[in-house]
Amino acid sequence: MGLRFICALWMAKLSIPALKITGHNATDFPGSLAIKICPDFLERIGKPATIVAVTGTNGKTTCANMICDAYEAAGKKVLCNRYGSNINTGLSTCLLQGATLTGKAKYDTAVLEIDERSATRVFPSITPKYMCVTNLFRDSIMRNGHPEYIAGILDKNIPAETKLILNGDDLISGRIAIDNPRAYYGIEKQPSDVVECENLLNDMRICPICGSKLVYDYRRYHHIGKAHCSSCDFKSPEYDYSGHDIDLEKNTIRIRDNGGDYEYPLSNDSMFNIYNTCLVVALFRELGYSGEELAKIMEKVKIPDTRFNVQKSGSVSVVTQLAKDKNALAVSRATDYVRHLPGHKKMFLLISCYKDEHHWSENTCWLYDCDFEMMNDPLMDQLICTGPRAPDFYMRLLYAGVPEEKIFFELDERKAAREFDLQKDDTVYIFCGIDAFDLVDDCRKIILKRAEEEGL
Amino acid sequence: MKIEILFPEICNLYADLQNIEYLKRCDPSIEIIHTDLNRRPLFLDGGIKLVYVGTTTERGQELVIKSLMPYRDEIVKSIEDGQFFLLTGNASEMFGKFIKCDDGSEIKCLDILPTYAVRDMMHRYNSLWIGQYGQEDVVGFKSQFTQCYFTEGAGYGDTYKPLFIAERGEGLHPGIKEEGIRWNNLFMTYLLGPLFIVNPLFTHSFLEIIGAENTEIAYKDASMRSFLKRCKEFREPERGFTY
Numbered sequence A: 001m002g003l004r005f006i007c008a009l010w011m012a013k014l015s016i017p018a019l020k021i022t023g024h025n026a027t028d029f030p031g032s033l034a035i036k037i038c039p040d041f042l043e044r045i046g047k048p049a050t051i052v053a054v055t056g057t058n059g060k061t062t063c064a065n066m067i068c069d070a071y072e073a074a075g076k077k078v079l080c081n082r083y084g085s086n087i088n089t090g091l092s093t094c095l096l097q098g099a100t101l102t103g104k105a106k107y108d109t110a111v112l113e114i115d116e117r118s119a120t121r122v123f124p125s126i127t128p129k130y131m132c133v134t135n136l137f138r139d140s141i142m143r144n145g146h147p148e149y150i151a152g153i154l155d156k157n158i159p160a161e162t163k164l165i166l167n168g169d170d171l172i173s174g175r176i177a178i179d180n181p182r183a184y185y186g187i188e189k190q191p192s193d194v195v196e197c198e199n200l201l202n203d204m205r206i207c208p209i210c211g212s213k214l215v216y217d218y219r220r221y222h223h224i225g226k227a228h229c230s231s232c233d234f235k236s237p238e239y240d241y242s243g244h245d246i247d248l249e250k251n252t253i254r255i256r257d258n259g260g261d262y263e264y265p266l267s268n269d270s271m272f273n274i275y276n277t278c279l280v281v282a283l284f285r286e287l288g289y290s291g292e293e294l295a296k297i298m299e300k301v302k303i304p305d306t307r308f309n310v311q312k313s314g315s316v317s318v319v320t321q322l323a324k325d326k327n328a329l330a331v332s333r334a335t336d337y338v339r340h341l342p343g344h345k346k347m348f349l350l351i352s353c354y355k356d357e358h359h360w361s362e363n364t365c366w367l368y369d370c371d372f373e374m375m376n377d378p379l380m381d382q383l384i385c386t387g388p389r390a391p392d393f394y395m396r397l398l399y400a401g402v403p404e405e406k407i408f409f410e411l412d413e414r415k416a417a418r419e420f421d422l423q424k425d426d427t428v429y430i431f432c433g434i435d436a437f438d439l440v441d442d443c444r445k446i447i448l449k450r451a452e453e454e455g456l
Numbered sequence B: 001m002k003i004e005i006l007f008p009e010i011c012n013l014y015a016d017l018q019n020i021e022y023l024k025r026c027d028p029s030i031e032i033i034h035t036d037l038n039r040r041p042l043f044l045d046g047g048i049k050l051v052y053v054g055t056t057t058e059r060g061q062e063l064v065i066k067s068l069m070p071y072r073d074e075i076v077k078s079i080e081d082g083q084f085f086l087l088t089g090n091a092s093e094m095f096g097k098f099i100k101c102d103d104g105s106e107i108k109c110l111d112i113l114p115t116y117a118v119r120d121m122m123h124r125y126n127s128l129w130i131g132q133y134g135q136e137d138v139v140g141f142k143s144q145f146t147q148c149y150f151t152e153g154a155g156y157g158d159t160y161k162p163l164f165i166a167e168r169g170e171g172l173h174p175g176i177k178e179e180g181i182r183w184n185n186l187f188m189t190y191l192l193g194p195l196f197i198v199n200p201l202f203t204h205s206f207l208e209i210i211g212a213e214n215t216e217i218a219y220k221d222a223s224m225r226s227f228l229k230r231c232k233e234f235r236e237p238e239r240g241f242t243y
Helices: A003-021 A029-037 A060-073 A088-097 A116-122 A147-157 A271-286 A291-298 A328-339 A364-368 A390-399 A413-419 A437-453 B018-026 B058-080 B089-095 B200-209 B220-235
Strands: A050-055 A109-113 A130-133 A163-167 A182-187 A214-221 A224-229 A241-247 A252-257 A260-265 A308-313 A316-322 A345-350 A380-386 A407-410 A427-432 B002-006 B031-035 B050-053 B084-088 B098-100 B106-108 B115-119 B125-133 B136-144 B146-150 B164-168 B181-183 B186-189
Touching: A003 A029, A003 A088, A029 A088, A050 A060, A060 A109, A060 A271, A060 A291, A088 A109, A088 A116, A116 A147, A130 A271, A147 B058, A163 A271, A182 A271, A214 A328, A241 A271, A252 A271, A260 A291, A271 A291, A271 A328, A308 A437, A316 A328, A316 A437, A328 A427, A345 A413, A345 A437, A364 A390, A364 B136, A380 A390, A380 A413, A390 A407, A390 B220, A407 A413, A413 A437, A427 A437, B002 B018, B018 B031, B018 B200, B058 B089, B058 B106, B084 B089, B089 B115, B089 B146, B089 B186, B125 B200, B125 B220, B136 B200, B136 B220, B164 B220, B200 B220
Parallel strands: A050 A109, A050 A130, A130 A163, A163 A182, A182 A241, A316 A427, A345 A380, A345 A427, A380 A407, B002 B031, B002 B050, B050 B084, B084 B186, B098 B115
Antiparallel strands: A214 A224, A241 A252, A252 A260, A308 A316, B098 B106, B115 B146, B125 B136, B125 B164, B181 B186
16 A cells, blocks of 8 residues: 555545635645655555546536436446546546545446546556547647547557447547447437538548548538548448437437437437437446436436526526637537527627636637638627637638628627627527636626616 | 649648638639649649648648659759748648657658658647748747757758748747748748738738739738737737747
8 A cells, every 4th residue: 555655645635625624626636736745646546446437529528427417316426526627636636535544445436537638647547447438629729739649649548448438420539449349329310411511620531541532421510420431441330329310399319229229318409419418328328227217317417507508687598608718619519509599699709718818828720710600690690709819709700701790899808798789688698618607607697787777 | 823722631730721711812813722632733733823731630741741752853843943832830841851750760751841850749839929021020829749950951041041030939949030941932830820810911921922913911900900919919028928
């Protein structure tokens, strides 16, 4: 066991109440302290027998939370890093919280969201039984480079015995660690599918085997869909868990596997979240839950409301839509979702990477990978460009073809919330990153108060 | 005027391709031609004003080298004859002598530019950048796994001139202020992404250099507002510059 390890464990455990008393959230520091005292802490700390890891560019937090909710709905208490960071220090914090004073695991199952870039530091010490991968897309240019690079990191580091739960419609993440055991989930052809890419991001255009052009049989968005090589026999994998018959009125999807064809409730009607449901179903079917049992469990699985939240005042609705800034894919998907919702809307852009603004200036390349063209929509009545990057949003919207008269420009976010044109029956979508929740809250309150005071 | 984009299916990272779309927004008479991998580039047979290659992945670099290698001598001749080229981000690495990988191995490149690149895949170099093209301010971003160097005996001079001079941020590699290369009408820079969109002044100059019919900047007021704010930010001493 080692004195150093015990010292690290106790010091880290003691730091948690100390941090809480002083108003800190204690999600990263205890693990960081433990690793500082005992560099191989993550390897030594006791781990639950079953570890379900979740990674991918987009949707990993949502999926990890859904998996935890599903476990809880099934009556099982699991350890998870729901409120912690997803890198080695955060995972250490999580595991030490779930360990006894001698470092033994108190739980038999853990659900760990893992940052895909952290695989090099995490997987020598943690061997997940299952690893769920949502997708791989372009992400922060600074940290993640490009999806092939991230796929390469996962390839090299995922333990050989880990079973992968993969998105069969994503030819980038679907091909990682190709020799590992795997199960594919996916969604069969939908009426809204296309063949040619309608998005700016399209990162799977050539065959990964021979470099010839890929031909898409159908494409949902970006590189998500089913494809085959125009030259060799490479093609998308067959699904083990095949989503079909999506019913958005009933909010259900049927998923067929080799044990049957079952109907499951959906917790959200966006295609992105329907994929997340498929992932959770595939995992729990792999874990041995019956289709009937799982359908009941899935009724209790919700999308956390920090990601999609609606508040009303009079006839005005304010919808907070998480759209991770610096991530062209996340903003594109969120925009595509919102533009297809019925009714007129106003878009309040709080996606200025506020965290970056504290110490440097944002790399804005992602703005031109992102489908701002979708904001050039007849139902989007006003686009509010605000925050430090407002001039860049303004330029980007003009480039996307949005008429100048539809763009409201104000650097100060709260002033923008007070001054943009708010009308009766408006639905205002606040697009925000994960580092702007306080600001979002302020702007939302201002808009709702205006609605009340102006009798809208 | 025709602009040929080489291999847009893979040389398209970080919105690099929007550079050419933006030139077309400025001068709608520009015709953009896309040439896929393993096709003979059109410019080799004349009629193309500017050839553009954008940033790609490490695997993409190898595919590009393989695709262009049969035409290597023709490409050199076309550059010597004054063909306009623009290479952004890591695109120029394929035109250098070799790329040195983390494991010590070397990828043989086209050997057109007297340069080589050294990869460090676990340490991405990220930087804001401000400098000058002639007297004009230029802003941009660098984000790369490599650093580029001249081969032994080669360097900046009358033949290979720096494209930009850094005011803040590094040049072709850390420790120097000369950024990019201009060799005849070949322009290369490690600044990536929508370089023209964020640099209205440089865009105007570039359109003039290549002889565009219309050199007025598209969305000029918006572009200038964004550009001037960025210049101001990048000059703030407290503003972090590398990541």
